[in-house]
Amino acid sequence: MSSYTIDTKLLDKLRLKEDNIDEKTGRHNLLCGSAYNSIYWVQHYTDKLEQRRQFSFKFNRKQSPEKQIPDLKGTWKQTNSKSDDSYQVAKISSHTIEINWVTDNGDTKSLYWAGSFIAPSTVDEPYEWVSKNDHGKTDHALLASSDDTKTMTYQNGVLSYEASAMGTTTKVKLEKQK
Template identity: 45%
Template structure:
């Protein structure tokens, strides 16, 4: 009889150990499963990158077909030209700072005054503020000619 009691106590102890072990394993499996699910959700979210503005841009708000502005961004330089049907004239050449974060971006371009000094239609400014609007994929800046200042808006050429 004592042996049966001892066997019964041992069986209960083994059952309790198995139950606690199973609960502990289940909890860590659930926790690990949740961590994996959380990690996979984080990695599937798209990572926004800074815009690449290198390339050719053309004015979208020109008053007519007779004259517009075109720009080209290459490396660390931006060049803006007046474009007419039969001629192209330099307006601006200066530094370009590429975006370092996603979204809107602005930079102050330092003009190459030596190159612009010999161009009749070039800006007389030492610096010029350029703005990139991510929502419209648009570059804008102010241009002054013959006493009139306009905001030039440009989009990438297709």
């Protein structure tokens, strides 16, 4: 049995697999030969193989995109409603948020909240803002909140806040619609 040191060009030609590394010796073992010749074990120290592996890893791993400041503008729909026919929908524009109770498969909408919206300026989560009630819109709406402010939270693609009606408070969770 003979031992050979081979260069990385030959390794490429032989298409070595990194899982053939002997953990005790730290060497790469390759069985080569033919039916007519003796069988040789070629051992290659892993320093060159490790360099190749690190180089390959650098360029083959998936790069995660840089985190962006979330754009909350758009339409959001409640995901934790106990009914398919009754839920809340929020519409966020540049400076306002309006939330409606929706029933009758979308045929009936009742204002729950109209207030201020402050867009996030960093990627940090959770993002919270205190929305100030637009009483000019909510004071005459039967199902609207009478609270002066409402704390809104955005985290992991979910917009949430507490909603109260008839003495019951629940945490409403909404996801942005596409």
